[in-house]
Amino acid sequence: MRVVNAGGAMNSSLAETLLSAIRTIPDYPKPGILFRDITTLLGDARAFRRSVDELVHPYAGTKIAKIAGIEARGFILGGDNCHQPLAGVVPSPAEGKCIETPSSRARK
Numbered sequence: 001m002r003v004v005n006a007g008g009a010m011n012s013s014l015a016e017t018l019l020s021a022i023r024t025i026p027d028y029p030k031p032g033i034l035f036r037d038i039t040t041l042l043g044d045a046r047a048f049r050r051s052v053d054e055l056v057h058p059y060a061g062t063k064i065a066k067i068a069g070i071e072a073r074g075f076i077l078g079g080d081n082c083h084q085p086l087a088g089v090v091p092s093p094a095e096g097k098c099i100e101t102p103s104s105r106a107r108k
Contacts, residue, residue, distance in 0.1 A: 014054060021047035038073060052077070056084045066090050 021044040023037040041047055055077070064087040069078020075091050082089040 014050070017047050017050055021051075042076065048080075052080045052084075055081050059085060068092050 018041070021041040023040040025035040025037055027033060028035040041051060062085070064082075064085045066088045067078050067082045067085075068090050069075045070092045071094060075089075075093075078089045078091070
């Protein structure tokens with residue numbers, strides 16, 4: 001994970017916070033893959049709050065109507081990221097995975 005600030009420089013404090021909160025599972029789902037499990041990030045209130053703050057910071061002061069939450073992790077992060085800019089969240093599941101939503105109907 002590469003974390004950069006507005007000037008493009010690596011923010012080691014942020015990177016360390018996030019990387020230490022995300023579990024890495026080697027060889028899952030197959031050999032050679034490093035699976036990044038964010039459930040540990042979600043369970044760490046401070047690290048999760050920091051990740052949400054960093055994701056919404058670049059858009060502070062802009063008007064955002066909706067944030068798309070793509071797939072399962074996006075549902076969680078989309079909901080949390082819509083809180084600060086007072087935007088709605090539009091869940092966007094893979095086709096056939098969840099109940100029909102306006103965004104899934106639009107893809108058909």
